[in-house]
Amino acid sequence: MNAIIATARKNYHKELLSEGILSIDKKGTPSNADSSSKLSISIAKGICDILVADVHEKIIGQTSGAKFEQVNMNFLNATFPLLQSLRPGSWHVEKLGNRNSMKTSSFVQYEHLDYLNSLTKNDSKLAATIGNDYMVSPDIVVYRDPEPDEMINSDTIIIDDNVCNLSDIRRKINNMPILHASVSAKWTMRSDRAQNSRTEALGLIRNRKGHLPHIVVVTGEPMPSRLASLALGTGDIDCVYHFALYELVESVRLTGAEDSMEMLDILIKGRRLKDISDLPMDLAV
Numbered sequence: 001m002n003a004i005i006a007t008a009r010k011n012y013h014k015e016l017l018s019e020g021i022l023s024i025d026k027k028g029t030p031s032n033a034d035s036s037s038k039l040s041i042s043i044a045k046g047i048c049d050i051l052v053a054d055v056h057e058k059i060i061g062q063t064s065g066a067k068f069e070q071v072n073m074n075f076l077n078a079t080f081p082l083l084q085s086l087r088p089g090s091w092h093v094e095k096l097g098n099r100n101s102m103k104t105s106s107f108v109q110y111e112h113l114d115y116l117n118s119l120t121k122n123d124s125k126l127a128a129t130i131g132n133d134y135m136v137s138p139d140i141v142v143y144r145d146p147e148p149d150e151m152i153n154s155d156t157i158i159i160d161d162n163v164c165n166l167s168d169i170r171r172k173i174n175n176m177p178i179l180h181a182s183v184s185a186k187w188t189m190r191s192d193r194a195q196n197s198r199t200e201a202l203g204l205i206r207n208r209k210g211h212l213p214h215i216v217v218v219t220g221e222p223m224p225s226r227l228a229s230l231a232l233g234t235g236d237i238d239c240v241y242h243f244a245l246y247e248l249v250e251s252v253r254l255t256g257a258e259d260s261m262e263m264l265d266i267l268i269k270g271r272r273l274k275d276i277s278d279l280p281m282d283l284a285v
């Protein structure tokens with residue numbers, strides 16, 4: 001019997017291929033490669049060869065990004081809620097966006113942002129002073145519902161009305177969902193995209209009240225140097241997860257690019273870069 005996460009990883013890659021997110025164009029350039037970099041093309045092509053990508057036209061711009069978010073959401077939905085033995089609870093994984101009424105202020109740690117936003121809309125001086133850095137919109141969120149007292153006390157009486165009257169986990173006290181993780185999905189890391197993820201992370205850190213959610217980035221970027229631009233350092237992002245880390249390592253090895261291999265080794269041994277299969281397990285911490 002195959003492990004659930006191993007099967008989910010295979011299905012994840014199949015979906016990336018079938019949706020055309022991971023593809024090779026007629027010129028032989030993979031969809032996640034920088035067409036101006038021979039090394040980027042070579043590494044990305046090596047990953048595609050291992051995963052057996054079909055040749056068809058690359059998806060343009062936002063379409064690819066939106067589909068990558070969807071595929072990552074599907075992967076997390078297929079894995080993380082099953083880890084009840086490690087993280088019991090009523091869990092949800094959703095992709096935020098224009099069609100979703102849920103936003104950052106929908107969660108208990110950030111509910112005050114709605115009030116702050118209404119104040120700045122009606123006061124231009126206040127808006128100019130505060131700015132809008134507090135408004136963060138993660139690509140994908142993992143959250144849990146607060147629990148009823150009956151569930152908390154199911155094995156033994158743990159709480160009553162004399163204690164724990166400010167605890168967010170109690171549905172009797174709080175009826176808002178609790179943000180557990182913010183997942184930023186970046187198919188590639190061109191120009192300032194990596195720094196956008198870091199800016200979003202800092203917004204979540206600075207503007208929360210209470211528990212800080214996991215803050216992670218998932219990417220398909222093939223260049224170790226670009227991965228390092230986001231993964232190196234600590235304090236804002238928990239970790240960067242690659243859509244195919246095992247295949248990336250093998251592809252870089254085959255190119256013979258020693259600098260790239262050395263950088264990958266630093267990122268992996270330093271626990272700053274992991275495989276997509278590690279993500280659901282890490283979110284159970």
